[in-house]
Amino acid sequence: MGMTHVVDRRLNGKNKSAVNRERFLRRYRHHIKKAVADAVQRRSITDIERGENVSIPTRDIEEPIFHHGQGGRREVVHPGNQEFVAGDTIPKPPGGGGGGQGQGKASPDGEGMDEFAFQITQEEFLDFLFDDLELPNLARKKLKDTDAFKYVRSGFTTQGVPAKLDVVRSLRGAHARRLGLGGARKKKIRELEEQLADLKSAPEDLDPAFSHEDQIQVLEEEIARLKANVRRIPFIDEIDLRYRQHRKHPQPATSAVMFCLMDVSGSMTQMHKDIAKRFFILLYLFLKKNYKKIDVVFIRHHTSAKEVDEEEFFYSRETGGTIVSSALKLMKKIVESRYPPSEWNIYAAQASDGDNWNDDSPVCSKILADSILPLVQYYAYIEITPQDHQMLWYEYEKIMERFPQSFAMQQIADPGEIYPVFRQLFERKAA
Amino acid sequence: MTDMMDRPDVPENGHVGDRQPISTSSEWTFDLIRKYDDEIAKCAAEFGLDTYPNQIEVISAEQMMDAYSSVGMPVGYHHWSFGKQFLSTSKGYQRGQMGLAYEIVINSNPCIAYLMEENTLPMQALVIAHACYGHNSFFKGNYLFRTWTDASAIIDYLVFARHYVAECEERHGVDAVEQILDSCHALMNYGVDRYKRPAPISAVEEQRRQQEREEYQQRRINDLWRTIPRLDDDEDPVKRQRRFPEEPQENILYFIEKNAPLLETWQREIVRIVRKLGQYFYPQRQTQVMNEGWATFWHYTLTHKMYEKGLVNDGFMLEFLQSHTAVVYQPPFNSPWYSGLNPYTLGFSIFMDLRRICENPTDEDREWFPDIAGTDWLETLHFAMKNFKDESFIQQFLSPKVMRDMKLFAIQNDDQEDVYRVTAIHDDPGYRILREKLARQYNLSYREPNIQVWNVNVRGDRSLTLRHIPVDRVPLGDETEEVLRHVHRLWGFDVHLESVDEGTMVEEYHCPPRELEED
Numbered sequence: 001m002g003m004t005h006v007v008d009r010r011l012n013g014k015n016k017s018a019v020n021r022e023r024f025l026r027r028y029r030h031h032i033k034k035a036v037a038d039a040v041q042r043r044s045i046t047d048i049e050r051g052e053n054v055s056i057p058t059r060d061i062e063e064p065i066f067h068h069g070q071g072g073r074r075e076v077v078h079p080g081n082q083e084f085v086a087g088d089t090i091p092k093p094p095g096g097g098g099g100g101q102g103q104g105k106a107s108p109d110g111e112g113m114d115e116f117a118f119q120i121t122q123e124e125f126l127d128f129l130f131d132d133l134e135l136p137n138l139a140r141k142k143l144k145d146t147d148a149f150k151y152v153r154s155g156f157t158t159q160g161v162p163a164k165l166d167v168v169r170s171l172r173g174a175h176a177r178r179l180g181l182g183g184a185r186k187k188k189i190r191e192l193e194e195q196l197a198d199l200k201s202a203p204e205d206l207d208p209a210f211s212h213e214d215q216i217q218v219l220e221e222e223i224a225r226l227k228a229n230v231r232r233i234p235f236i237d238e239i240d241l242r243y244r245q246h247r248k249h250p251q252p253a254t255s256a257v258m259f260c261l262m263d264v265s266g267s268m269t270q271m272h273k274d275i276a277k278r279f280f281i282l283l284y285l286f287l288k289k290n291y292k293k294i295d296v297v298f299i300r301h302h303t304s305a306k307e308v309d310e311e312e313f314f315y316s317r318e319t320g321g322t323i324v325s326s327a328l329k330l331m332k333k334i335v336e337s338r339y340p341p342s343e344w345n346i347y348a349a350q351a352s353d354g355d356n357w358n359d360d361s362p363v364c365s366k367i368l369a370d371s372i373l374p375l376v377q378y379y380a381y382i383e384i385t386p387q388d389h390q391m392l393w394y395e396y397e398k399i400m401e402r403f404p405q406s407f408a409m410q411q412i413a414d415p416g417e418i419y420p421v422f423r424q425l426f427e428r429k430a431a
Numbered sequence: 432m433t434d435m436m437d438r439p440d441v442p443e444n445g446h447v448g449d450r451q452p453i454s455t456s457s458e459w460t461f462d463l464i465r466k467y468d469d470e471i472a473k474c475a476a477e478f479g480l481d482t483y484p485n486q487i488e489v490i491s492a493e494q495m496m497d498a499y500s501s502v503g504m505p506v507g508y509h510h511w512s513f514g515k516q517f518l519s520t521s522k523g524y525q526r527g528q529m530g531l532a533y534e535i536v537i538n539s540n541p542c543i544a545y546l547m548e549e550n551t552l553p554m555q556a557l558v559i560a561h562a563c564y565g566h567n568s569f570f571k572g573n574y575l576f577r578t579w580t581d582a583s584a585i586i587d588y589l590v591f592a593r594h595y596v597a598e599c600e601e602r603h604g605v606d607a608v609e610q611i612l613d614s615c616h617a618l619m620n621y622g623v624d625r626y627k628r629p630a631p632i633s634a635v636e637e638q639r640r641q642q643e644r645e646e647y648q649q650r651r652i653n654d655l656w657r658t659i660p661r662l663d664d665d666e667d668p669v670k671r672q673r674r675f676p677e678e679p680q681e682n683i684l685y686f687i688e689k690n691a692p693l694l695e696t697w698q699r700e701i702v703r704i705v706r707k708l709g710q711y712f713y714p715q716r717q718t719q720v721m722n723e724g725w726a727t728f729w730h731y732t733l734t735h736k737m738y739e740k741g742l743v744n745d746g747f748m749l750e751f752l753q754s755h756t757a758v759v760y761q762p763p764f765n766s767p768w769y770s771g772l773n774p775y776t777l778g779f780s781i782f783m784d785l786r787r788i789c790e791n792p793t794d795e796d797r798e799w800f801p802d803i804a805g806t807d808w809l810e811t812l813h814f815a816m817k818n819f820k821d822e823s824f825i826q827q828f829l830s831p832k833v834m835r836d837m838k839l840f841a842i843q844n845d846d847q848e849d850v851y852r853v854t855a856i857h858d859d860p861g862y863r864i865l866r867e868k869l870a871r872q873y874n875l876s877y878r879e880p881n882i883q884v885w886n887v888n889v890r891g892d893r894s895l896t897l898r899h900i901p902v903d904r905v906p907l908g909d910e911t912e913e914v915l916r917h918v919h920r921l922w923g924f925d926v927h928l929e930s931v932d933e934g935t936m937v938e939e940y941h942c943p944p945r946e947l948e949e950d
Contacts, residue, residue, distance in 0.1 A: 003484035004468045004563065005541065006461055010490060010548055016497040017517040024514030027609070063512055064617055064913035066880050072905030073845040077869040079772060080763020081840040081856055089850035090842075118518040 025124065031056045032120065036128040037419050050122045055115040126285060151246040160243025169242035177240055182230045189226050192219050255293040256345035256377075258284060259334075261327045263352040265302040266319040272384045275415055276351035277314050279382055282422045283349050291345065297334060301327035303357075307334065324356045324392060325363040332371050346376040354383045356392040365395040373403050380425050381409040452744040459552040464489075467556045468563070474736040475564040479809060480729065482567040483582060484541040487559065491548050496520045498535050498545055505537055506589040508596035508704075510612050536562035538570040538715070540582035553750040556743070560733040565726025572817045573721070575714035579623075585711060592704045599697050611698050614917035615684065615705035620716075620879055622684030622709035679898065680884040683918070684709065692893060693923035702921065717820040717875055724778015725816050731755060731779070761837065780833045781824070785812055788830065795831060821873035829869065831862045841868045846904075880907055882928070894925035901932045907940075915942040 025032060035054040120128070156169055196219045199212045260280045262273070287294050298313035299305055305326040308316075331348065339346060356364070373379060381396055383389070393409075400407050410421040453466050464487065475482070490498070500517035501507040533550055537543040544562040546555055570576050600608045615622075680686045684706040688699050715722065734751050737743045743751075761776040762768040788796045789808035796804045803811055815828055840856040841864065855861035855868065871877050885898035895918070899907060907930060919926045919942040930938040 003482075003541075004465070004472065004487060005485065006464055006468070006487045007489070008461065009488040009494065009545075012494070016494070017500050017514060019509045020500065020511065020514035021517055022514070023509055023511040023605075023609070024518060026605075027511045061515060062910065062913075063613070064910035064917070065620060066882055066911065066914050067908040068880055069906045069908035069911075071846045072901065073843065073847075073903040074905060075841050075843045075854060075868050077772070077839050077841045077865060077872060078764035078769075079761050079776075079837045079839055080765065080769075081838040082763075082765075084840055084853045084856055086853055086855050086858070086861055088853040090853070091850055092844075116515070116519065118522055 025120065028056055028061065029128070031060065033128050036125060039125075050125070051120050052125045053117060053119055055117045058114050058116050061116050151248060154245050154247045156242045157245040158239070158241065158243070160245070164243040164246075166242045166244050170236065170240050173242060174236040174240035177237060178233055178235070181233050185226050185230050189223055189230070192223050192226070195219060196223065255295070255343070256287050256291040256347060257295040257297060257339045258287055259297045259299060259331050259346070259348040260313065261299045261301070261331065261348060261350040262313065263302070263322055263324065263327075263355065264300045264316070264318045265322040265355065267322070267353050267355045268384075272351075272353055273314055275384050275412055275418060276382070278415065278418050279351060279412070279422060280349060282418070283347065283380070286426065287347065295339070295344075297331075299327050299330050299334075301330075305330040321357055322352075322355045323360050324350075324352065325360050325367055328364055328367040328372060332367065335372075335375055341375045348372070348376055348379045350379070350381045352381075352383060352392070353385045354387070354390045354393055356390065358391050361391040361395040364392065365399055368396075368399055368407075369402065373399070373406050376406060379407050381407075382421065382425075383409070383411045384413075385411065386413040451741060452747070453742050454552060455744060455746070457551040457553060457746075457750070459550070459555050461489075463552060464546075464555055464559070467552075468559050470737060470740075470742050471556065471560050471564060471733055474733045474740075475560075475568075475729070477736070478729075478732070479813065480564050480568040481571055482542065482564055483539075483571055485563040485567060486541040486543045487563060488543060488545050489548050490545050492524065495532070495535070495545065495547055496524060499532075504589055504708075505539075505543060505586060506593050508593045508612075509600075510616075511609065512613075512616065534558040534562045536566045537585075538566075538576060538580055538582055538711075539585050542567040542570060542582070551750065553743075553747045554754060556737075556747075557730050557734065557751055557754055561726045561730035564733060565729035566722060568729070569718075569722050569725045569816060572813070573714070573718060573820075574818055575718055575820055579714045580711050588707065592708070595700060595704065599701065603697065608701065610920065611701050612705065614920045615702055617914045617917040618684050618687075618921075619705055619709040621882065622682060622706035623713045624682045624685065625875075675887045675889050676884060681881075682706075683882070683884055683897070686884045687918075687921045690887070691922050694921065698921075714820075717822070717873075720774040720778040720781075720821045720873060721816065721819065721824050722778070723775045724780075724782050727755075727758060727775050727779040728782040728812075731783075763838070776837070777825075777833075780837065781828050781830070782812060782815075784830050784833050785815060785828055787832075799830060800828075822870050822875075825873060826866060826870035829866045831857070834862060834865055839865050839869065841865055877902060880905075885929070892925060893923075894927060895922045897926070897928045899928060899930040899938075901930055901937065904932065904937075906930065906938060911940055912942070912944075915940050918942065 032054050036052060039052045156166060196216060199216050199219070202212065258280075262268075262276050264273075284294070284296065296310070298308050298310055300308055300313050300318075301322075301324065302318045302320045303323045303326065307330065327350070335341070335346060368379070383393060389411075393411075396407075396409050400409055408425045410425055412418060412421050453470060454463050468485070468487065496517060498505075499520045500513045507513060533547055533554055535545045542563065544559070544567075546558055550558060570580075570582060576582075596608060596612070676686065684702055687694070688702040688706065691699075691702075694702070734743070734748075734755075738748055759773070759776045759779050761773045762770075785803070786808045788800055788804050789806050789811050792800075792804035815824065819827060834857040838857055840861075841854045843852045843854045845852075855864035857865065881900045881902065882897050883900075884895070886896045888894045888896070897918070907928075911928065915926055915928055926942045928940040929936050
């Protein structure tokens with residue numbers, strides 16, 4: 001018949017369902033957010049960056065339709081009869097239901113009927129994790145940063161200032177133009193000159209009627225005319241000029257530095273540190289979504305502060321007392337030497353069990369207010385303790401009153417609170 | 432088959448004229464697909480199969496999952512439920528819990544068939560025979576499809592629908608559109624006129640009419656409701672009693688589209704779109720056994736024809752038969768894999784037996800099928816394919832032999848008894864009863880509750896009353912309230928649903944739910 005048309009569709013887009021999938025996630029965002037929040041508590045720190053399995057009660061995503069319920073009289077024809085004859089009776093199982101009546105909803109994949117399970121990607125996981133959160137002052141900083149532009153090359157243009165003239169390009173263009181305009185004429189000149197040479201070298205005819213004089217004169221005139229023409233082709237013309245073109249690219253604030261300050265004195269147990277760690281990780285992931293380049297500086301302290309690598313930060317133990325101000329001082333020094341606030345978005349998160357040498361707390365307060373808060377986008381303090389607050393907390397409370405925009409503090413008693421507290425700290429502030 | 436057994440390999444230079452398989456490897460190429468299709472088409476023509484032109488599209492597994500989730504529509508509007516379908520399909524597939532179909536075929540002209548790239552060559556050939564010649568000829572020939580769908584317009588219509596819904600989303604927001612779609616989907620099965628022939632749908636026409644509708648529709652609705660509140664001239668009790676609608680309406684979506692007081696024009700248009708899609712799927716819901724049976728019969732018959740012609744070899748046939756057997760496997764009722772009657776098995780068995788009754792009738796066949804036994808089988812099968820739906824097809828053609836072969840029996844479950852009763856089995860007294868029961872089982876109005884628009888209180892609170900007529904005391908399911916909420920969203924005023932069994936109200940539902948103290 002030959003009416004069939006065979007098409008290879010495999011190269012066509014395969015993500016036809018992407019929009020519908022996105023619609024589904026959008027509709028059930030509350031369920032998914034909860035699953036994501038649970039996952040943050042449950043997961044180990046190192047694998048926070050992957051997708052997640054999400055389960056939604058089937059009841060919640062059902063698309064209801066009118067259908068028959070249980071009850072009444074129903075007859076169903078089945079295959080594979082072995083021993084039954086008409087009139088046989090079979091006792092019903094206790095509890096009424098069951099019995100293969102084929103009614104109600106069968107689970108399509110034989111999985112549990114009450115959960116609809118699916119996977120979200122890492123990207124989606126993070127989106128849900130940070131949904132509704134916004135880094136404080138991000139907007140302000142962005143605004144300021146749009147002043148920063150970078151010029152990038154973007155081809156050539158025919159207009160521009162002399163400083164941007166591209167000589168090579170322009171001359172190349174001129175050369176091409178000269179060839180284009182003069183080539184045919186030069187060829188013609190060459191031909192005529194050959195003819196002329198031939199004529200001149202030919203023996204002179206004795207008969208003046210056959211003299212070459214006239215022809216030679218005609219040729220010479222023509223050659224002179226053509227040469228004048230060619231000479232009039234300018235060596236360089238305005239249309240040959242090419243200028244380098246640059247475009248202004250807004251240079252968004254793409255770099256941030258995150259300071260992690262943690263008390264590692266004897267009173268901080270591994271459990272405390274784990275909580276702090278997860279908090280820092282949340283902050284890190286969050287920043288990573290907003291900035292291209294992020295530096296992380298780890299400062300740990302007991303009675304004195306030290307800049308360390310991540311491993312040492314979280315896992316080495318120290319004993320002894322606590323002087324928080326030592327860490328603040330070190331942070332100030334590092335900012336001054338390496339992270340000028342004009343180029344860096346600076347964030348800091350400090351974790352502690354609230355313990356501090358009492359005389360030191362007012363000092364901390366002063367350093368923060370005078371030399372750190374003016375430099376940073378945001379400073380978050382979390383106190384990991386189920387106990388009563390100590391001096392440091394009360395000092396910090398005063399700071400919070402003075403700098404509500406850039407300073408926030410919260411108390412965390414157990415891991416389950418990390419995410420809620422994190423959200424609270426970074427909640428989208430009504431503009 | 433014996434004459435082939437000693438000749439398993441293709442002769443290298445093919446001088447044995449009548450025995451030359453198209454191919455011997457199981458790797459497919461586009462060229463081979465075309466060759467097989469050519470040969471299958473020739474065989475199909477010999478059997479008189481009348482089809483739309485075919486468009487075979489080879490797709491990947493991911494694309495197959497996409498096709499799944501849009502219920503086989505090649506273009507669809509966006510909706511979360513398709514996303515849900517996609518998530519559950521891809522999860523099942525990735526975990527290896529389910530395989531994907533070998534093909535999906537669309538009732539359109541040209542008839543589009545999606546073939547999975549992972550299929551082996553014999554599978555591709557089977558699928559071509561099954562979809563491109565079996566289903567395709569069914570779409571073109573069966574009266575339900577001819578009446579209810581317009582194969583040449585469906586793709587255009589789907590494109591129109593997709594654009595329209597997208598436009599509405601832009602204008603009215605995704606949420607507003609999603610809500611309307613949710614509600615319409617809940618009633619999609621109640622968007623069909625079962626007895627009237629609908630106008631065929633075409634995109635261009637639809638677009639033109641849609642604009643006209645927009646202008647006059649609202650006017651019409653306003654007119655309907657404008658006559659309402661004039662109570663003064665309504666003293667005549669007969670007039671007051673007059674119901675609206677005068678006759679119960681089974682097409683609930685149509686009724687809503689035309690009469691819901693508060694819907695905006697674009698919302699009515701969306702109701703219409705869902706209704707039209709419901710209409711498009713309506714024949715498929717009623718011909719599953721026939722359609723699959725027909726397609727299976729033809730992939731079986733066409734492939735055997737190819738074998739007879741020497742176009743395929745034994746290796747091909749072995750793989751083919753293995754797949755075919757899997758398709759028509761019917762687990763018995765007491766098997767852990769049992770999930771009801773396999774429509775492929777039932778339909779295939781009936782068509783195969785129909786052919787047998789024509790070609791080699793027994794006394795029993797002559798008694799049961801006097802008009803058919805001994806007649807031309809091709810003509811009879813085509814007649815059966817064209818003029819029936821599952822219910823009447825089973826009623827007409829299910830033979831005692833098929834009932835015996837499948838060992839069918841009927842079980843009655845009455846909630847007023849504490850035992851199940853075997854009411855009929857595959858024996859002389861049982862055949863007719865069984866056939867009746869099985870036919871009824873495929874009657875849509877038996878499978879789905881019979882619910883119709885009963886009345887609108889046009890003079891009062893504008894409430895809409897639906898009426899459910901139970902069959903054999905079977906009540907409505909537990910999602911009823913939920914569906915009613917959707918009806919309420921569309922209607923805009925109170926909605927009631929009454930189950931009335933032989934004049935007695937057995938159950939009522941209200942949305943919003945009625946306070947207890949009310950009478």
